[in-house]
Amino acid sequence: MAxxxxxxxxxxxxVRSYQARRxxxxxxxxxxxxxxxxxxxxxxxxxxxxxxxxxLFFNGGPGTPAATPKPSATPTTVPTATPTAAxxxxxxxxxxxxxxEGRTWTGTLTLNDVPxxxxxxxxxxxxxxxxxxxxxxxxxxxxxxxxxxTTGGFFVLQCGDPTGDGTGxxxxxxGPIENAPADDVYPAGTLAMAxxxxxxxxxxxxxxxxxxxxxxxxxxAGGYTVLGKITSGLDELKAKITDAGVVDxxxxxxxxxPTTITSxxxx
Numbered sequence: 001m002a003x004x005x006x007x008x009x010x011x012x013x014x015v016r017s018y019q020a021r022r023x024x025x026x027x028x029x030x031x032x033x034x035x036x037x038x039x040x041x042x043x044x045x046x047x048x049x050x051x052x053x054x055x056l057f058f059n060g061g062p063g064t065p066a067a068t069p070k071p072s073a074t075p076t077t078v079p080t081a082t083p084t085a086a087x088x089x090x091x092x093x094x095x096x097x098x099x100x101e102g103r104t105w106t107g108t109l110t111l112n113d114v115p116x117x118x119x120x121x122x123x124x125x126x127x128x129x130x131x132x133x134x135x136x137x138x139x140x141x142x143x144x145x146x147x148x149x150t151t152g153g154f155f156v157l158q159c160g161d162p163t164g165d166g167t168g169x170x171x172x173x174x175g176p177i178e179n180a181p182a183d184d185v186y187p188a189g190t191l192a193m194a195x196x197x198x199x200x201x202x203x204x205x206x207x208x209x210x211x212x213x214x215x216x217x218x219x220x221a222g223g224y225t226v227l228g229k230i231t232s233g234l235d236e237l238k239a240k241i242t243d244a245g246v247v248d249x250x251x252x253x254x255x256x257x258p259t260t261i262t263s264x265x266x267x
Contacts, residue, residue, distance in 0.1 A: 078217070091201075094172045107266035109263075111159070112257070124179040145159070155188075160206040180222055188210055
């Protein structure tokens, strides 16, 4: 028996309505699935970035060595160099300590136009002296600045950083601390190695000249390697460079008189 045309139209309408609702429902499910995937991916990215940022924070980030301490008005600020190895471990191609030959070396260190005669004690500081004479013979120090001067009860001129900001070195770091004074007193004319606080194996190319008697407290790693002494020219160094003080009237920072190692010889 044939259906009424009106009933046919209503049946077809119901089918079309069902199909439309089904299509809408399927599209909604697909959209929710897609949104869930996107949200999940975004969460993963956020977590990765968070972990990465944390790693960079704890590791200091790529290419960001520890900075030299800011200028301080206290006399306890010590000569520092950027740490380049774990405490107690040498890093890189460190010159052998036998280069010092266990003898006294003499030479001239010229800062601007001030010649300073010096002696290096290869018997009491064989590793420090070996590294220093190796760098001198390679011409490493030529044109390198003296980036730091201290004047507030603590009297040193620090030199030997090729970057000029206290963060550079020769590409290696070494220990141990040698020939440090037991009483922490560094007499005027002392020539010694800078290092990072608490790390006896962080010496590189940075050294300091004590231009007036100075007490430098030892830290957990000990004192500071004394390479030798300035034997002439210290008064002229004070008159032409250190007496002018530190930039902006500070007690620790760049010297008012820009200071450069113009030459250094040793024999």
